[in-house]
Amino acid sequence: MRKPFNLAFCPVLAVVFLVIRIKVKNAETGAAVEMELEGENTIDEIIESAATFWSKDMGAYVLRKGKKVLRGGSSLSDAGIRAEDVLELIPDPEGG
């Protein structure tokens, strides 16, 4: 089983800061990755981490929860992200 992708994990700090484990899906392939995060991590950080993890082409992406696009600069806490939430990374098409 693949080890969860970890943005926040630190054995000591994990005791102090609540680690939130979420799942991020790749809309283009259907693949998913688990992430361990803190409430202070931002949506921008998740987008960058997921795009890097899947070796995405340089491009614009958004993260959504259900039908709602999440604001890049907002923290997980601000965005109301909770443990076990499933977010989806979708490309934001630039061409015309």
Next chain:
Amino acid sequence: MPLKPGAIDDDRYDRSRRVSWLDIESASRARVLMVGAGALGNEVAKNLALSGFRKITIVDMDHVVGSNLNRCLFFTEEHAIKRAYKSQVVADGMKRLSREAEPVAVTRRIEDVSPSVFDDHDIVLGCLDNIAARLHVNSHSYAAGRVYVDGGMDGLVGKVTIARPPSGSCLQCGMNRSHAKVASLRFSCTGKDVVFHEPRLAAEITTTSVISAVMVREALKVVSGKTDLLLSNAFYYDGQRNVSEVIEIPLDPSCPVHSRRS
């Protein structure tokens, strides 16, 4: 006027008029600003002309090249050889489709056109291929109080986003650091366009057709006064899986477009 047998088939818009809410007369009077005359621009222009729009300003500074020909209705090899301006070719094509059409071609970057152009039109359709131009059109449309319908594509994926001032989110509300990174790669330190990052995105006609159709249908709703039927935010289309859905872009209070107004 005396009734003539068969006259119903002489009316170009008879079948359109059978859509109960469609207001062809309003469409014929509406002033449309179409920014970008590439693949989406070709299809949007076709749909506008056939839908009864007449007064259309087409802004694009680029010229036709051979690689455009897999998805652009009005472009031919001759245009590519002559390096004809896209805006002019599309304007000419619209006139061939509808004698009533009165397109005006503007062969310039939208950033170089006076911002008053947004006030001078009733609705703005974005058929652009880069984030910086989208941001420009988005902010100026919003400031002018004009509905902005933006289309974007990458291969079999497409999106239509609608910004409806004076309330509601705009395109920039839905952007994040990944958009800023892509936009920044288009500029050198002198602020001029550079060639080292001009992504050649996958593009084909079927996705273009879907996205342009949604864009013009939304424009028809706007000019017909059916704003209650408008997309609330964004229409997302994945042609590979043949799925589409409407997604919400919440208004970002820190978005410069909105904070500027308050």
